[in-house]
């Protein structure tokens with residue numbers, strides 16, 4: 001059985017939207033296809049009359065800087081992100097998370113937008129975008145506007161976006177400035193494909209003398225059906241010394257206050273709780289080192 005009848009490669013967002021409208025629910029957006037085609041082959045979708053490929057739309061495939069904002073098109077591949085000097089310098093956690101997605105063949109075609117639109121809370125790109133405080137621009141129900149990234153997540157695999165009608169366009173985030181550092185790490189089975197046991201991304205800003213946390217943004221996932229910032233831990237860290245003692249206390253707080261779920265395929269809740277400590281130690285230590293190294297504005 002054919003999985004689709006028509007394959008379109010629009011070169012503008014308007015063209016993609018008008019194709020979706022024309023097919024009235026019988027077409028679907030495709031980017032790299034590394035999630036969608038696997039699901040279609042597994043029979044998880046009714047055959048689509050048409051696939052609308054957004055990867056030829058120039059404005060969706062660029063990484064750009066506008067002052068202190070970085071924008072990343074939804075059709076930008078993980079490989080593009082890994083090779084971006086701007087992101088390496090100003091959003092290192094995103095480079096680290098996109099750098100572990102699948103293998104090189106997957107990263108060469110799979111997109112950041114597809115990672116987010118697929119709406120799994122543990123998507124590697126997702127975890128870093130949430131910690132970075134990113135926003136997403138999308139045309140949803142005909143309205144083009146910016147949304148906080150978490151607003152797109154309604155549950156595991158459930159997105160605010162309807163890919164038979166809507167298009168995710170791009171992300172924006174504040175570039176890391178002086179005294180800021182970020183880091184991402186994950187725990188993955190050695191033969192694991194697709195999703196990790198647990199991922200963690202952090203963004204910190206230190207005080208002018210480099211000794212205390214002025215600000216902290218953290219995301220560990222999956223802890224629940226949608227990816228969330230860890231506000232209790234973020235508030236706890238502000239004003240604390242950026243050292244081993246605070247690291248131990250924030251890990252204790254995380255392990256007593258967070259309740260990861262057991263997963264039949266990935267790990268027990270106990271193992272995940274233990275790994276929360278490992279990931280926080282690795283990422284916070286690295287982010288603090290980077291923040292100290294960025295004591296002057298890297299512009």
Ligand SMILES: Cc1cc2nc3c(=O)[nH]c(=O)nc-3n(C[C@H](O)[C@H](O)[C@H](O)COP(=O)(O)OP(=O)(O)OC[C@H]3O[C@@H](n4cnc5c(N)ncnc54)[C@H](O)[C@@H]3O)c2cc1C
Nearest residue numbers: 031032033034035036101102111114115117124163168194
């Ligand atoms: C072997 C293998 C290993 C993998 N390893 C990892 C991993 O380590 N970590 C990880 O997080 N993921 C992993 N994945 C999953 C996948 O590669 C990523 O989620 C990837 O980022 C999806 O992007 P894509 O462009 O291929 O999305 P697609 O498959 O093209 O699309 C995914 C979904 O999003 C919708 N969509 C895509 N773009 C848009 C848009 N612009 N607007 C609206 N809707 C859109 C599609 O309709 C579809 O529902 C793996 C997959 C494979 C096959």
